[in-house]
C-alpha cells in the first residue's frame with residue numbers, strides 16, 4: 395500500500411522538506427577545493443540541530459554520517475571524512491532530515507571548477523531526467539510512466555541508469571512504498587494518487603551501469619570508476635500536477651512547482 399497523506403500530514407511534510415532543502419542549499423555553498431567531506435558533514439549536523447530536526451540517515455541501518463557525500467565515481471552513500479575536495483571534482487550531497495516525525499529527502503551534484511564536457515553533460519542530463527520524472531508525478535499517471543520517463547532521457551543521451559538503487563516513497567519513514575526505479579515500462583505499475591509523497595532520484599553513470607560497494611560497507615562506486623551524477627527531490631503528487639516539496643529558489647531546476 396502506498397501511503398496517502400492527509401492535508402495536515404502534508405503540512406508536516408512541507409516543513410520537513412523545507413528544512414531538508416535549506417540545509418542542502420547551505421551545504422552547496424560550502425563546497426570548495428580544500429574542504430574535507432567531514433567538515434561538510436559536521437556542518438550539516440549543526441544546521442539540522444539549529445533547525446530543530448535531525449538526520450534521517452545517521453544510524454539508519456548503522457550509517458555513520460549526518461548526510462551522504464559521494465565524490466566523482468562514488469554514486470551514493472559516501473561517508474564524510476578526511477578526504478579533501480579538489481578542483482575539477484563533482485560532489486554529490488544527499489540530505490535527509492526528520493522534523494516532528496516526518497522525513498524530507500533531497501540531493502544534488504555540485505561542480506568544483508571546470509569539468510570535462512561529457513561529465514558536464516552527465517550532470518545536465520541527470521537533472522533533465524529528474525525533471526522528466528517529476529513531470530509525471532500527477533494523479534492518474536502510473537508509476538511506470540514516471541520511471542520510464544527518467545530512463546528515456548538518460549538513454550537518449552548515451553548514459554546509463556544505476557539499477558541497484560532506486561527512489562522511494564517518503565513520509566513517516568525514510569523508505570516507504572513504492573520503490574521508484576529509474577527505469578521501467580510505460581502504462582505499468584500502480585496509479586499515482588493525490589497525497590502520495592515520492593523521493594525521485596535518478597543516479598546516472600557516464601560509463602557502465604554496474605556498481606560495487608567499497609569495503610566501508612556503504613560507499614557505492616561505479617565499477618569502471620567513471621563519474622556518476624545524482625539529483626533528488628521529494629515531490630507531492632496532486633491532481634493539478636507535481637509540487638516539489640524540497641524546492642529551493644537557489645536551485646537552477648527548469649521545472650518550477
Ligand code: MG
Nearest residue numbers: 499593595626
Ligand atoms: Mg532518497
